[in-house]
Amino acid sequence: MGLLIEGEWHDKWYDTSGDGRFKREEASFRDWLSADGGPGPDGQRGYRAEPGRYRLYVSYACPWAHRTLIVRALKGLDDLLPVSVVHWRMREHGWTFEPGPGVGPEPVMGARYLHQLYTRARPGMTGRVTVPLLWDQQTDSIVNNESSEIIRMLNTAYDGLGAKPGDFYPGPLRARIDTVNERVYHTVNNGVYRAGFATTQEAYEEAVLPLFETLDWLEQQLSGRDWLVGDAMTEADIRLFTTLIRFDPVYHGHFKCNLRRIADYPALHAFTARMMGVPGIRDTVHFDHIKRHYYQSHTTINPTGVVPVGPEQPF
Numbered sequence: 466m467g468l469l470i471e472g473e474w475h476d477k478w479y480d481t482s483g484d485g486r487f488k489r490e491e492a493s494f495r496d497w498l499s500a501d502g503g504p505g506p507d508g509q510r511g512y513r514a515e516p517g518r519y520r521l522y523v524s525y526a527c528p529w530a531h532r533t534l535i536v537r538a539l540k541g542l543d544d545l546l547p548v549s550v551v552h553w554r555m556r557e558h559g560w561t562f563e564p565g566p567g568v569g570p571e572p573v574m575g576a577r578y579l580h581q582l583y584t585r586a587r588p589g590m591t592g593r594v595t596v597p598l599l600w601d602q603q604t605d606s607i608v609n610n611e612s613s614e615i616i617r618m619l620n621t622a623y624d625g626l627g628a629k630p631g632d633f634y635p636g637p638l639r640a641r642i643d644t645v646n647e648r649v650y651h652t653v654n655n656g657v658y659r660a661g662f663a664t665t666q667e668a669y670e671e672a673v674l675p676l677f678e679t680l681d682w683l684e685q686q687l688s689g690r691d692w693l694v695g696d697a698m699t700e701a702d703i704r705l706f707t708t709l710i711r712f713d714p715v716y717h718g719h720f721k722c723n724l725r726r727i728a729d730y731p732a733l734h735a736f737t738a739r740m741m742g743v744p745g746i747r748d749t750v751h752f753d754h755i756k757r758h759y760y761q762s763h764t765t766i767n768p769t770g771v772v773p774v775g776p777e778q779p780f
Protein backbone atom coordinates (compact mmCIF):
# COMPACT_ATOMS: atom_id res chain seq x y z
CA MET A 466 0.00 0.00 0.00
CA GLY A 467 1.44 3.34 -0.91
CA LEU A 468 1.25 6.36 -3.13
CA LEU A 469 3.19 8.48 -5.60
CA ILE A 470 4.76 11.73 -4.42
CA GLU A 471 6.24 13.80 -7.24
CA GLY A 472 6.65 10.69 -9.36
CA GLU A 473 8.33 8.59 -6.63
CA TRP A 474 6.65 5.60 -5.05
CA HIS A 475 6.31 5.71 -1.24
CA ASP A 476 5.15 2.72 0.78
CA LYS A 477 2.67 4.34 3.13
CA TRP A 478 -0.60 3.18 4.70
CA TYR A 479 -3.70 5.41 4.69
CA ASP A 480 -3.26 8.29 7.11
CA THR A 481 -5.97 8.17 9.78
CA SER A 482 -3.79 9.81 12.43
CA GLY A 483 -6.04 12.89 12.84
CA ASP A 484 -9.41 11.54 13.94
CA GLY A 485 -9.20 7.83 13.09
CA ARG A 486 -11.39 8.33 10.02
CA PHE A 487 -10.58 6.93 6.58
CA LYS A 488 -11.07 9.56 3.88
CA ARG A 489 -11.12 8.44 0.26
CA GLU A 490 -9.23 10.67 -2.15
CA GLU A 491 -10.74 11.97 -5.38
CA ALA A 492 -9.58 10.10 -8.50
CA SER A 493 -6.91 12.01 -10.46
CA PHE A 494 -7.77 11.30 -14.12
CA ARG A 495 -11.16 12.44 -15.32
CA ASP A 496 -11.18 12.66 -19.11
CA TRP A 497 -14.01 11.15 -21.14
CA LEU A 498 -14.39 8.30 -23.63
CA SER A 499 -17.30 8.57 -26.06
CA ALA A 500 -18.51 7.45 -29.48
CA ASP A 501 -17.59 10.71 -31.19
CA GLY A 502 -14.65 11.78 -29.01
CA GLY A 503 -16.49 14.93 -27.96
CA PRO A 504 -16.02 16.51 -24.54
CA GLY A 505 -17.52 14.86 -21.45
CA PRO A 506 -20.72 16.03 -19.70
CA ASP A 507 -18.80 18.63 -17.71
CA GLY A 508 -16.54 19.67 -20.58
CA GLN A 509 -13.81 17.09 -19.91
CA ARG A 510 -11.32 16.32 -22.69
CA GLY A 511 -12.83 13.71 -25.03
CA TYR A 512 -11.37 10.49 -26.44
CA ARG A 513 -12.99 8.63 -29.34
CA ALA A 514 -13.91 4.95 -28.78
CA GLU A 515 -12.12 2.65 -31.24
CA PRO A 516 -11.90 -1.15 -31.18
CA GLY A 517 -8.82 -2.33 -29.27
CA ARG A 518 -7.40 1.16 -28.67
CA TYR A 519 -8.02 1.33 -24.91
CA ARG A 520 -7.18 -1.09 -22.12
CA LEU A 521 -8.95 -1.53 -18.81
CA TYR A 522 -6.77 -2.35 -15.80
CA VAL A 523 -8.62 -4.02 -12.96
CA SER A 524 -8.23 -6.05 -9.84
CA TYR A 525 -10.75 -8.89 -9.56
CA ALA A 526 -10.76 -8.15 -5.84
CA CYS A 527 -11.78 -4.52 -6.08
CA PRO A 528 -15.47 -3.61 -5.89
CA TRP A 529 -14.93 -0.39 -7.86
CA ALA A 530 -13.11 -2.17 -10.68
CA HIS A 531 -15.76 -4.88 -10.56
CA ARG A 532 -18.40 -2.36 -11.67
CA THR A 533 -16.46 -1.73 -14.87
CA LEU A 534 -15.99 -5.46 -15.54
CA ILE A 535 -19.73 -6.02 -15.21
CA VAL A 536 -20.67 -3.23 -17.61
CA ARG A 537 -17.97 -4.44 -20.02
CA ALA A 538 -19.47 -7.94 -19.88
CA LEU A 539 -23.09 -6.83 -20.20
CA LYS A 540 -22.29 -4.56 -23.14
CA GLY A 541 -20.31 -7.36 -24.84
CA LEU A 542 -17.07 -5.38 -25.02
CA ASP A 543 -14.67 -8.32 -24.56
CA ASP A 544 -13.07 -7.93 -27.98
CA LEU A 545 -13.40 -4.16 -28.16
CA LEU A 546 -11.81 -3.32 -24.82
CA PRO A 547 -9.07 -5.68 -23.60
CA VAL A 548 -8.47 -6.11 -19.87
CA SER A 549 -5.35 -6.52 -17.74
CA VAL A 550 -5.68 -7.96 -14.25
CA VAL A 551 -3.35 -7.15 -11.36
CA HIS A 552 -2.26 -9.60 -8.66
CA TRP A 553 -4.61 -9.77 -5.67
CA ARG A 554 -1.91 -8.99 -3.12
CA MET A 555 -1.35 -5.27 -2.70
CA ARG A 556 1.52 -4.56 -0.32
CA GLU A 557 4.69 -2.43 -0.34
CA HIS A 558 4.67 -1.88 -4.13
CA GLY A 559 0.92 -1.35 -4.38
CA TRP A 560 -0.78 -3.24 -7.21
CA THR A 561 1.61 -5.50 -9.15
CA PHE A 562 1.65 -7.74 -12.21
CA GLU A 563 3.41 -10.53 -10.33
CA PRO A 564 2.34 -13.78 -12.04
CA GLY A 565 -0.62 -15.58 -10.53
CA PRO A 566 -3.83 -17.30 -11.59
CA GLY A 567 -5.75 -14.94 -13.86
CA VAL A 568 -2.98 -12.28 -13.75
CA GLY A 569 -1.49 -11.48 -17.13
CA PRO A 570 1.88 -9.91 -17.92
CA GLU A 571 1.44 -6.18 -18.50
CA PRO A 572 1.48 -5.68 -22.29
CA VAL A 573 1.97 -1.92 -22.73
CA MET A 574 5.40 -1.49 -21.13
CA GLY A 575 6.05 -4.79 -19.37
CA ALA A 576 5.38 -3.00 -16.09
CA ARG A 577 5.96 -4.83 -12.82
CA TYR A 578 3.92 -2.33 -10.85
CA LEU A 579 0.78 -0.41 -11.69
CA HIS A 580 2.40 2.82 -10.50
CA GLN A 581 4.75 2.63 -13.53
CA LEU A 582 1.75 3.22 -15.80
CA TYR A 583 0.68 6.20 -13.72
CA THR A 584 4.09 7.85 -13.98
CA ARG A 585 4.34 6.97 -17.67
CA ALA A 586 1.11 8.89 -18.20
CA ARG A 587 2.00 11.69 -15.79
CA PRO A 588 5.64 11.90 -14.74
CA GLY A 589 5.97 13.71 -11.45
CA MET A 590 2.46 12.78 -10.38
CA THR A 591 1.37 12.90 -6.76
CA GLY A 592 -1.56 10.74 -5.70
CA ARG A 593 -2.87 7.24 -5.12
CA VAL A 594 -2.44 4.46 -7.63
CA THR A 595 -5.81 2.80 -7.92
CA VAL A 596 -7.83 0.43 -10.08
CA PRO A 597 -9.84 0.59 -12.26
CA LEU A 598 -7.85 2.47 -14.83
CA LEU A 599 -8.76 3.20 -18.46
CA TRP A 600 -5.60 3.48 -20.54
CA ASP A 601 -5.25 4.87 -24.08
CA GLN A 602 -2.69 2.76 -25.95
CA GLN A 603 -2.47 5.35 -28.75
CA THR A 604 -1.45 8.40 -26.73
CA ASP A 605 0.02 6.54 -23.73
CA SER A 606 -2.26 8.33 -21.36
CA ILE A 607 -4.79 7.57 -18.68
CA VAL A 608 -8.27 8.56 -19.76
CA ASN A 609 -9.97 8.03 -16.45
CA ASN A 610 -9.57 6.19 -13.13
CA GLU A 611 -12.96 6.81 -11.54
CA SER A 612 -15.23 3.76 -11.80
CA SER A 613 -18.52 5.66 -11.56
CA GLU A 614 -17.49 7.58 -14.67
CA ILE A 615 -15.95 4.64 -16.54
CA ILE A 616 -19.24 2.70 -16.30
CA ARG A 617 -21.14 5.67 -17.73
CA MET A 618 -18.72 5.82 -20.65
CA LEU A 619 -18.84 2.08 -21.38
CA ASN A 620 -22.64 2.27 -21.26
CA THR A 621 -22.70 4.10 -24.61
CA ALA A 622 -19.21 4.72 -26.08
CA TYR A 623 -19.05 1.49 -28.11
CA ASP A 624 -22.69 1.43 -29.22
CA GLY A 625 -21.82 2.09 -32.86
CA LEU A 626 -18.94 -0.40 -32.82
CA GLY A 627 -20.79 -3.59 -32.06
CA ALA A 628 -21.60 -3.27 -28.34
CA LYS A 629 -24.66 -5.14 -27.15
CA PRO A 630 -27.80 -3.09 -26.62
CA GLY A 631 -28.57 -2.11 -23.05
CA ASP A 632 -28.74 1.20 -21.23
CA PHE A 633 -27.95 1.09 -17.53
CA TYR A 634 -28.45 4.82 -17.00
CA PRO A 635 -31.64 5.61 -18.92
CA GLY A 636 -32.63 9.28 -19.16
CA PRO A 637 -36.02 9.11 -17.41
CA LEU A 638 -34.57 7.23 -14.40
CA ARG A 639 -31.40 9.24 -13.89
CA ALA A 640 -32.61 11.39 -11.01
CA ARG A 641 -33.78 8.33 -9.07
CA ILE A 642 -30.64 6.37 -9.87
CA ASP A 643 -28.50 9.31 -8.68
CA THR A 644 -30.42 9.49 -5.40
CA VAL A 645 -29.98 5.76 -4.67
CA ASN A 646 -26.32 5.87 -5.73
CA GLU A 647 -25.60 8.76 -3.40
CA ARG A 648 -26.88 6.96 -0.31
CA VAL A 649 -25.43 3.58 -1.30
CA TYR A 650 -22.02 5.10 -2.10
CA HIS A 651 -21.56 6.89 1.24
CA THR A 652 -23.03 4.34 3.58
CA VAL A 653 -22.50 1.00 1.79
CA ASN A 654 -19.85 1.02 -0.97
CA ASN A 655 -17.54 3.36 0.90
CA GLY A 656 -19.21 2.68 4.27
CA VAL A 657 -17.61 -0.76 4.57
CA TYR A 658 -14.17 0.81 3.98
CA ARG A 659 -14.85 3.60 6.48
CA ALA A 660 -15.72 0.93 9.04
CA GLY A 661 -12.83 -1.38 8.17
CA PHE A 662 -10.08 1.24 8.00
CA ALA A 663 -11.26 3.27 11.01
CA THR A 664 -8.65 3.43 13.74
CA THR A 665 -10.86 4.72 16.54
CA GLN A 666 -14.02 3.23 18.05
CA GLU A 667 -15.96 6.38 17.28
CA ALA A 668 -14.97 6.48 13.59
CA TYR A 669 -15.82 2.78 13.25
CA GLU A 670 -19.27 3.09 14.82
CA GLU A 671 -19.95 6.22 12.82
CA ALA A 672 -19.63 4.08 9.68
CA VAL A 673 -21.15 0.77 10.78
CA LEU A 674 -24.45 2.05 12.12
CA PRO A 675 -25.47 3.99 8.96
CA LEU A 676 -24.27 1.04 6.88
CA PHE A 677 -26.81 -1.26 8.50
CA GLU A 678 -29.53 1.42 8.44
CA THR A 679 -29.08 1.57 4.68
CA LEU A 680 -29.01 -2.23 4.34
CA ASP A 681 -32.30 -2.34 6.28
CA TRP A 682 -33.74 0.30 3.94
CA LEU A 683 -32.49 -1.57 0.85
CA GLU A 684 -34.09 -4.74 2.19
CA GLN A 685 -37.44 -2.93 2.19
CA GLN A 686 -36.82 -1.44 -1.24
CA LEU A 687 -36.08 -4.84 -2.74
CA SER A 688 -38.89 -6.72 -1.03
CA GLY A 689 -41.35 -7.64 -3.76
CA ARG A 690 -39.32 -6.10 -6.56
CA ASP A 691 -36.34 -7.20 -8.58
CA TRP A 692 -34.41 -3.97 -9.17
CA LEU A 693 -33.68 -0.81 -7.20
CA VAL A 694 -34.99 1.67 -9.78
CA GLY A 695 -37.59 0.91 -12.46
CA ASP A 696 -38.23 -2.59 -13.77
CA ALA A 697 -34.87 -3.50 -15.29
CA MET A 698 -31.29 -3.58 -14.06
CA THR A 699 -29.60 -0.19 -13.85
CA GLU A 700 -26.18 0.95 -12.71
CA ALA A 701 -27.66 1.41 -9.22
CA ASP A 702 -28.03 -2.38 -9.02
CA ILE A 703 -24.54 -2.99 -10.38
CA ARG A 704 -23.01 -0.58 -7.86
CA LEU A 705 -24.84 -2.20 -4.95
CA PHE A 706 -24.06 -5.75 -6.08
CA THR A 707 -20.27 -5.44 -6.03
CA THR A 708 -20.38 -4.60 -2.33
CA LEU A 709 -23.03 -7.21 -1.44
CA ILE A 710 -21.16 -10.09 -3.10
CA ARG A 711 -18.07 -9.27 -0.97
CA PHE A 712 -20.01 -8.67 2.22
CA ASP A 713 -20.30 -12.06 3.89
CA PRO A 714 -16.92 -13.44 2.72
CA VAL A 715 -14.93 -10.30 3.60
CA TYR A 716 -16.58 -7.21 5.03
CA HIS A 717 -18.48 -9.05 7.76
CA GLY A 718 -15.26 -10.41 9.28
CA HIS A 719 -12.29 -8.42 8.01
CA PHE A 720 -13.97 -4.99 8.15
CA LYS A 721 -16.02 -5.80 11.30
CA CYS A 722 -19.36 -5.12 9.56
CA ASN A 723 -20.95 -7.84 11.60
CA LEU A 724 -24.32 -6.72 12.91
CA ARG A 725 -25.94 -8.94 10.29
CA ARG A 726 -24.92 -10.89 7.19
CA ILE A 727 -26.43 -10.51 3.72
CA ALA A 728 -27.60 -14.11 4.19
CA ASP A 729 -29.81 -12.77 7.01
CA TYR A 730 -31.61 -10.38 4.65
CA PRO A 731 -33.96 -12.41 2.40
CA ALA A 732 -34.46 -9.71 -0.23
CA LEU A 733 -30.80 -8.66 -0.38
CA HIS A 734 -29.74 -12.28 -0.60
CA ALA A 735 -32.27 -12.93 -3.39
CA PHE A 736 -31.08 -9.79 -5.20
CA THR A 737 -27.45 -10.95 -5.02
CA ALA A 738 -28.46 -14.36 -6.38
CA ARG A 739 -30.49 -12.68 -9.15
CA MET A 740 -27.50 -10.60 -10.22
CA MET A 741 -25.28 -13.70 -10.18
CA GLY A 742 -27.80 -15.37 -12.50
CA VAL A 743 -27.61 -12.63 -15.15
CA PRO A 744 -25.58 -14.03 -18.07
CA GLY A 745 -22.03 -12.72 -17.99
CA ILE A 746 -21.95 -11.60 -14.36
CA ARG A 747 -20.84 -14.79 -12.65
CA ASP A 748 -17.66 -14.85 -14.74
CA THR A 749 -16.69 -11.44 -13.33
CA VAL A 750 -16.76 -12.75 -9.74
CA HIS A 751 -13.50 -14.26 -8.46
CA PHE A 752 -13.79 -15.18 -4.80
CA ASP A 753 -10.18 -16.40 -4.67
CA HIS A 754 -8.88 -12.92 -5.58
CA ILE A 755 -11.45 -11.22 -3.37
CA LYS A 756 -10.69 -13.11 -0.17
CA ARG A 757 -6.93 -13.23 -0.60
CA HIS A 758 -6.69 -9.55 -1.49
CA TYR A 759 -8.33 -8.22 1.63
CA TYR A 760 -6.95 -10.70 4.13
CA GLN A 761 -3.40 -10.68 2.71
CA SER A 762 -3.01 -7.00 1.77
CA HIS A 763 -4.25 -5.15 4.84
CA THR A 764 -1.52 -6.16 7.25
CA THR A 765 -2.53 -3.49 9.75
CA ILE A 766 -5.90 -5.23 10.12
CA ASN A 767 -4.84 -8.87 9.64
CA PRO A 768 -1.09 -9.10 10.36
CA THR A 769 -0.84 -12.88 9.90
CA GLY A 770 -2.34 -12.80 6.41
CA VAL A 771 -4.32 -15.93 7.22
CA VAL A 772 -7.42 -16.19 4.99
CA PRO A 773 -10.51 -17.67 6.64
CA VAL A 774 -11.91 -20.80 5.04
CA GLY A 775 -15.56 -19.79 5.37
CA PRO A 776 -18.23 -18.83 5.12
CA GLU A 777 -19.73 -21.54 2.93
CA GLN A 778 -20.46 -19.96 -0.41
CA PRO A 779 -24.16 -19.95 -1.27
CA PHE A 780 -23.74 -18.78 -4.87
Ligand SMILES: N[C@@H](CCC(=O)N[C@@H](CS)C(=O)NCC(=O)O)C(=O)O
Nearest residue numbers: 527528529593595596597610611612
Ligand atom coordinates in the same frame (compact mmCIF):
# COMPACT_ATOMS: atom_id res chain seq x y z
N1 LIG B 1 -12.84 6.32 -6.71
C1 LIG B 1 -12.19 5.19 -7.20
C2 LIG B 1 -11.72 4.31 -6.08
C3 LIG B 1 -10.89 3.17 -6.56
C4 LIG B 1 -10.13 2.49 -5.42
O1 LIG B 1 -9.99 3.04 -4.31
N2 LIG B 1 -9.61 1.29 -5.68
C5 LIG B 1 -8.83 0.59 -4.68
C6 LIG B 1 -8.97 -0.90 -4.80
S1 LIG B 1 -10.49 -1.53 -4.21
C7 LIG B 1 -7.37 0.88 -4.87
O2 LIG B 1 -6.85 0.74 -5.96
N3 LIG B 1 -6.69 1.26 -3.79
C8 LIG B 1 -5.28 1.52 -3.78
C9 LIG B 1 -4.95 2.69 -2.89
O3 LIG B 1 -5.86 3.36 -2.38
O4 LIG B 1 -3.77 2.94 -2.73
C10 LIG B 1 -13.13 4.46 -8.13
O5 LIG B 1 -14.30 4.24 -7.78
O6 LIG B 1 -12.71 4.12 -9.21
